[in-house]
Amino acid sequence: GAGVSQSPSNKVTEKGKDVELRCDPISGHTALYWYRQSLGQGLEFLIYFQGNSAPDKSGLPSDRFSAERTGGSVSTLTIQRTQQEDSAVYLCASSLGYKDYEQYFGPGTRLTVT
Amino acid sequence: GENVEQHPSTLSVQEGDSAVIKCTYSDSASNYFPWYKQELGKGPQLIIDIRSNVGEKKDQRIAVTLNKTAKHFSLHITETQPEDSAVYFCAASRDLKFSGGYNKLIFGAGTRLAVHP
Numbered sequence: 650g651a652g653v654s655q656s657p658s659n660k661v662t663e664k665g666k667d668v669e670l671r672c673d674p675i676s677g678h679t680a681l682y683w684y685r686q687s688l689g690q691g692l693e694f695l696i697y698f699q700g701n702s703a704p705d706k707s708g709l710p711s712d713r714f715s716a717e718r719t720g721g722s723v724s725t726l727t728i729q730r731t732q733q734e735d736s737a738v739y740l741c742a743s744s745l746g747y748k749d750y751e752q753y754f755g756p757g758t759r760l761t762v763t
Numbered sequence: 764g765e766n767v768e769q770h771p772s773t774l775s776v777q778e779g780d781s782a783v784i785k786c787t788y789s790d791s792a793s794n795y796f797p798w799y800k801q802e803l804g805k806g807p808q809l810i811i812d813i814r815s816n817v818g819e820k821k822d823q824r825i826a827v828t829l830n831k832t833a834k835h836f837s838l839h840i841t842e843t844q845p846e847d848s849a850v851y852f853c854a855a856s857r858d859l860k861f862s863g864g865y866n867k868l869i870f871g872a873g874t875r876l877a878v879h880p
Binding site for chain 1: 797804808809812865868872
């Protein structure tokens with residue numbers, strides 16, 4: 650079946666511009682996670698959704714970062730006034746439910762801020 | 764805060780040899796330890812995981828061992844093949860009962876494995 654999809658796959662933007670990154674989780678998965686992967690680094694947790702609510706936003710690096718999820722499905726991560734340090738791969742993962750350990754990852758969006 | 768350290772950062776082996784990657788974790792409440800494989804341009808893919816109630820788990824050529832006392836766990840790949848070349852990540856998380864019901868994975872920095880024919 651279809652896995653987690655993310656769009657765009659690559660995004661190049663100028664410093665100061667806003668960007669939106671999209672995640673389509675696996676159908677029926679109620680839990681959704683966003684991670685950031687900087688060059689040569691591990692994955693850094695950003696935010697978790699259960700349904701449309703976000704019980705844990707503790708990983709968002711600054712108030713320029715926000716995320717929403719609508720209809721318990723698609724999620725959008727928005728970065729306002731992008732900075733060069735925001736350049737990274739942004740990964741989305743979903744899982745069956747809030748008691749399910751296994752997370753399935755999308756291919757990621759590579760963001761480059763020039 | 765929680766931390767997972769992973770070693771080595773790079774590993775180069777000949778085809779057919781074994782590869783071992785080690786991780787240590789700081790949160791004694793951790794009880795779920797997955798390993799992910801990430802190929803170039805793709806998202807991480809779960810290859811094996813272990814819960815704290817077992818010390819070892821095997822799946823064909825890969826195995827994971829866990830030492831809760833020492834707070835470390837390892838990935839073992841036997842009879843390596845060129846297609847095993849990728850970046851491998853370990854991670855740790857708490858029992859879902861104690862983490863608000865969700866799986867907040869703390870990842871190691873990754874190991875780049877190269878298997879040479």
